[in-house]
Amino acid sequence: MTTLNTLAFGMPGWQELLILGVIGLLIFGKRLPEVGRSIGKGIVEFKKGLAGIDEEVEAAVQEKSKKNIEPEAGNTTTVETHAESTTKAEPSA
Numbered sequence: 001m002t003t004l005n006t007l008a009f010g011m012p013g014w015q016e017l018l019i020l021g022v023i024g025l026l027i028f029g030k031r032l033p034e035v036g037r038s039i040g041k042g043i044v045e046f047k048k049g050l051a052g053i054d055e056e057v058e059a060a061v062q063e064k065s066k067k068n069i070e071p072e073a074g075n076t077t078t079v080e081t082h083a084e085s086t087t088k089a090e091p092s093a
Contacts, residue, residue: 012020028035 025032
């Protein structure tokens, strides 16, 4: 058994695809364009939904990073550095 046969095991060949196509035509017949349109609309709606989720996630990430960068207006504190505290504590000569 070659590597190509091992990788393609279980995948339908052109004969099987032709048979499936004929069966699809027999089952759906004249409704096949309607079925194709409905499948296409479903795919478009699915992509729109994914895009909406991506936008919500991006907005949440930006909002969280904005909160981490900017302190709240009512919650401001003064931070004194070590250099400032040593110069204030020691009198100048």
